[in-house]
Amino acid sequence: MAGRRRASGAGLCLVLLLAVLVGCGGGTASDPAAAEVRRVLDLRAAAVLDRDEPAYRATGRPGTPVTGFRNLSAVPLAAWSYRVTGFDRSGDRATADAELSYRVEGYDRAPVTAARTLDLTRADGRWYVASDKPAEGASEQLWEQGAVTVVRGAHSLVMGVGQPGEGLRAYAELADRAVPAVSQAWGTDWSGHVVVLVPKSLEGMAGLLGAPASGYQGIAAVTTGESGAGAKAPADRIIVNPDAYGVLGDFGRQVVLTHETTHVATRAHTAAATPLWLSEGYADWVGYLGSGRTAAQVAPELERAVVDGHLPAALPDDADFGFSGDAARLAQAYEGGWLACRMIAGRWGEDSLDDFYRAVGGHDRRAGAVEDALRDVLGTTPEKFTEQWREYLRAQLG
Structure with a gap:
């Protein structure tokens, strides 16, 4: 499972040193x-x-x-x-x-x-x-965990600690495939490159995020950055959990890197108004795009619920995406968001899905953002869209 943090507390921050002695300020002037x-x-x-x-x-x-x-x-x-x-x-x-x-x-x-x-x-x-x-x-910071090894890809910079160079090159290769795939789906109005940090362990990942390791068990990667950041923002960091990432197969690893790269590409159009079902669902939609995977293959937890007669009454809310909560609930939230985006792309077209995402993120607050975008871009209402999504779940997973 991949993930994203809206605003990074794990930030690294850079300021141009204008001269050798520029940079320090503040303190007690009298001392x-x-x-x-x-x-x-x-x-x-x-x-x-x-x-x-x-x-x-x-x-x-x-x-x-x-x-x-x-x-x-x-x-x-x-x-x-x-x-x-x-x-x-x-x-x-x-x-x-x-x-x-x-x-x-x-x-x-x-x-x-x-x-x-x-x-x-x-x-x-x-x-x-x-x-x-x-x-x-x-x-x-990554270098506080050990000596940093750096691998440069065509579209990526991978920095790792306690990782062999060959392993870091594999990350770069996956990221280099992810970048053009994301640009093809989303467009080219983003930097077109990614920074990937690979610590030695889950504990190292948690240290980079300034959070307890228990909240990220089973989470393969997260992307840190500022929501709605403009072109002058620092690069997002894709931070990998090597423990969870390491148990994935080649396909799963590519999906994770493509998912996280999508967050990098869409960052400038992701705001407080953007619900997680849309941001995470869109990232998964790009991650699985062209894979040929069926709905049941990508959404097994939601399929189980639908088959058992527990069709969700509403789209997942942000609380459903909590990493420290119930694993099945988390999986169903990601799957539900992915299926909503898949339905939009299939029914209204891929361009409309992109336009919908941008329209939602164009609002400065949550209230009314989805409703307005549904009306203006897709020509529907929240009630009709939710019912269409539930029917889509029945048809795809029932």
């Missing part, structure tokens, strides 16, 4: 130590961008390991900076709250930010970074 710490973080940011390990080491407390710096060595960074948002000092020790901003070259069109907490110490008249970790409640 000269705050300004000194900002300078240290500016030097640290410049060292990361310049791949200058001695300069990076010089910003850290003597003897502090530089594992994190080395883990980053393969990541194609275009920008890296810190902005101090809070500063607390006690003698020769201090804590700085900061916003890390960075940008992956060729993929991020705008900054992705990550909240950080840095512990600092003063010795020999200088401030040094003793530790740099996610702020409380913030997500980890």
Whole structure:
């Protein structure tokens, strides 16, 4: 099962470093130590961008390991900076709250930010970074989980930790097939490339999302990004759960990558007004498009319910898509959304399905969005559409 988060708390964020010493701001203006710490973080940011390990080491407390710096060595960074948002000092020790901003070259069109907490110490008249970790409640970054291996595809950038290069190349191949398939269905008004993060385990995925691992068991991948984001937004990240993804066959893996790539493509037209049955159903529709799979093959849980006389009374609501809920209910929600989109494509045409999706996302709030799009694009009402969907379920699965 694939999934999506509407607004990423797992964000990485990038801001262009305009000069070597640009990027840190904030702090307590009356304490000269705050300004000194900002300078240290500016030097640290410049060292990361310049791949200058001695300069990076010089910003850290003597003897502090530089594992994190080395883990980053393969990541194609275009920008890296810190902005101090809070500063607390006690003698020769201090804590700085900061916003890390960075940008992956060729993929991020705008900054992705990550909240950080840095512990600092003063010795020999200088401030040094003793530790740099996610702020409380913030997500980890991939390189904090180990050395990052990078594989570039024709339409993809795959970054993994604890994964063999051959395995990451397989992800790139699947993503490279997914991108043109999505463009053929949706159109080309999107970036046309994807960033895929592959941690070592389910726990690593949860760390990147800043969420408990228990909520993502059995979820093969999620896509993080801002709903309704424009062209200047940072690239979405497709984050893979290698534990669940690894048990899928070749077909299932392709469906997952195509599904998640669809979320990337449709992001700018996905808003708070878009119900999950539509966003997830559309992503599944693209994922299975041209596969030749029957409704019963793709929707076994819903077929079981229909055969047993439990025909859904309404389209799935957003609560039905909760990852930590009942697995059968979750499966039926995805299947119901997919069948709704499949019905629209079959009855009104694939172009109308795309137009319907865009029309719903064009609203700034949920109320009235689906109703207006049903009327304006499909010429029907919510009541008639729901009954047509229920009849479609009977015909396809009964």
